[in-house]
Amino acid sequence: MHPAITRTLEVVQHRNHSEPVFLQAVQEVLETLSPVIEEHPEIEEQNLLERLCEPERQIIFRVPWRDDKGNIQVNRGFRTQFNSVLGPYKGGLRFHPTVNMGVIKFLAFEQIFKNSLTGLNIGGGKGGADFDPKGKSDEEVMRFCQAFMNELFRHVSYKRDVPAGDIGVGAREIGYLFGQYKKLTNSFELGVITGKGASWGGSLGRTEATGYGTVYFAEEMMKVKSDSLQGKTCVISGSGNVALYALQKLQELGANVVACSDSSGVIYDPKGLDFDALRMIKEVERERIGKYTDVHGSATFRPDAKVWDIECDAAFPCATQNELDAGDARKLVKNGCRLVCEGANMPCTPEAIEIFRGSEVNFAPGKAANAGGVAVSGLEMQQNAGLEHWSFEQVDKELHKIMRGIHESCLRYAEQYHRRGDYVSGANIGGFLRVAEAMICQGLI
Numbered sequence: 001m002h003p004a005i006t007r008t009l010e011v012v013q014h015r016n017h018s019e020p021v022f023l024q025a026v027q028e029v030l031e032t033l034s035p036v037i038e039e040h041p042e043i044e045e046q047n048l049l050e051r052l053c054e055p056e057r058q059i060i061f062r063v064p065w066r067d068d069k070g071n072i073q074v075n076r077g078f079r080t081q082f083n084s085v086l087g088p089y090k091g092g093l094r095f096h097p098t099v100n101m102g103v104i105k106f107l108a109f110e111q112i113f114k115n116s117l118t119g120l121n122i123g124g125g126k127g128g129a130d131f132d133p134k135g136k137s138d139e140e141v142m143r144f145c146q147a148f149m150n151e152l153f154r155h156v157s158y159k160r161d162v163p164a165g166d167i168g169v170g171a172r173e174i175g176y177l178f179g180q181y182k183k184l185t186n187s188f189e190l191g192v193i194t195g196k197g198a199s200w201g202g203s204l205g206r207t208e209a210t211g212y213g214t215v216y217f218a219e220e221m222m223k224v225k226s227d228s229l230q231g232k233t234c235v236i237s238g239s240g241n242v243a244l245y246a247l248q249k250l251q252e253l254g255a256n257v258v259a260c261s262d263s264s265g266v267i268y269d270p271k272g273l274d275f276d277a278l279r280m281i282k283e284v285e286r287e288r289i290g291k292y293t294d295v296h297g298s299a300t301f302r303p304d305a306k307v308w309d310i311e312c313d314a315a316f317p318c319a320t321q322n323e324l325d326a327g328d329a330r331k332l333v334k335n336g337c338r339l340v341c342e343g344a345n346m347p348c349t350p351e352a353i354e355i356f357r358g359s360e361v362n363f364a365p366g367k368a369a370n371a372g373g374v375a376v377s378g379l380e381m382q383q384n385a386g387l388e389h390w391s392f393e394q395v396d397k398e399l400h401k402i403m404r405g406i407h408e409s410c411l412r413y414a415e416q417y418h419r420r421g422d423y424v425s426g427a428n429i430g431g432f433l434r435v436a437e438a439m440i441c442q443g444l445i
């Protein structure tokens with residue numbers, strides 16, 4: 001490893017010792033950058049790595065709100081504005097009880113490189129709260145979103161920082177957040193948030209974008225191996241936004257998706273899952289996944305299981321960070337899986353990735369493969385700025401083009417820096433170079 005990287009990792013570890021997932025994300029990126037630092041001594045001269053690992057700004061705030069029983073609840077809100085050299089901070093909001101500063105920082109750090117890879121002018125940021133939407137009424141979710149925006153509105157705008165959804169934040173929450181922003185600022189500022197409803201400034205295709213984009217990326221990976229997704233047996237973890245639309249696109253391309261999950265367990269049907277039934281249960285009714293077996297008697301529900309135990313050709317981790325560990329990776333390899341494409345952010349542990357890289361598995365990291373969501377958010381900002389509304393077909397065509405472009409960049413940078421076929425190195429190097437060049441051009445700020 002280049003000494004500048006070792007030094008930076010020491011500093012970052014010292015400064016952030018209580019944030020393991022942030023350290024994991026930083027290490028995973030920096031470890032692949034040695035050949036770039038060797039070729040560009042100005043990166044070390046300008047102490048660029050240390051600057052890159054320190055967020056430009058972090059905001060932590062109290063979110064007091066009233067539940068349906070009249071009790072006052074308090075949550076903690078976060079927004080990390082990590083890097084803005086390529087454009088306004090851009091990244092989702094996560095509402096989940098496990099959210100803390102380290103989680104938001106790791107997600108914002110990943111977002112810098114992901115957003116860079118899209119080729120759009122968007123910087124890296126992320127936010128959220130340790131609020132658990134599970135079991136809350138619509139009214140409670142609305143009051144929470146309003147309370148969250150009561151502070152966040154000071155820090156966001158179409159030219160400063162543009163949030164969107166992530167775990168626990170979908171169309172319903174984006175609506176409440178936008179409504180409160182509008183009320184507080186007395187302005188209909190379309191570009192302040194993405195993932196909006198299509199009738200009030202949202203982009204068609206944003207709901208589907210992350211899942212579809214992940215599958216478009218996987219399709220490109222298969223093409224490189226002179227293969228396709230047609231007829232492949234696939235498993236997907238999660239059953240939220242990313243998982244559902246990955247499932248839909250995989251089926252459209254002729255793959256057989258036999259399993260998916262939520263935090264209560266796995267549903268499995270060797271004949272393939274029914275997208276419409278699953279979407280109804282998870283997206284509309286917000287029920288637990290076990291309910292699927294009421295609709296489809298041929299499916300089985302395995303409580304507390306993981307989808308990685310099931311034999312498959314391709315696996316799509318689409319739920320959450322570190323959900324696929326070394327043991328899971330070994331099982332997938334042993335069972336003949338040949339492609340792992342990350343729809344979630346950092347779902348595979350470093351040990352699991354090492355196992356994939358040392359095997360026949362073709363592995364794609366989330367910061368490249370799941371960039372379709374933020375890319376279409378960028379297209380939503382573009383439509384808002386031009387007061388335009390594109391058709392679904394136009395958005396989908398652009399998304400497909402962007403995903404092919406990211407895939408091509410990953411392979412090109414991997415090749416250029418002597419890591420042929422290594423998507424992890426290609427994504428990190430490609431994402432990093434664009435940010436590094438902009439940081440150098442914009443001076444010591």
Ligand SMILES: NC(=O)C1=CN([C@@H]2O[C@H](COP(=O)(O)OP(=O)(O)OC[C@H]3O[C@@H](n4cnc5c(N)ncnc54)[C@H](O)[C@@H]3O)[C@@H](O)[C@H]2O)C=CC1
Nearest residue numbers: 166167168210238239240241242262263319320344345373
């Ligand atoms: N929504 C988006 O546009 C994007 C999301 N992502 C990432 O994709 C992942 C999923 O996000 P969304 O689908 O938006 O969230 P979501 O809230 O719609 O769905 C999350 C799903 O994961 C499941 N889940 C959570 N923990 C689990 C566990 N331990 N085991 C099994 N299932 C579990 C939940 O039950 C839920 O079905 C996250 O890592 C997120 O950061 C990445 C890029 C864009």
Ligand SMILES: O=C(O)CCC(=O)C(=O)O
Nearest residue numbers: 091092164166373374377
């Ligand atoms: O659409 C966006 O702005 C952000 C999506 C996101 O949070 C992600 O890519 O992880």
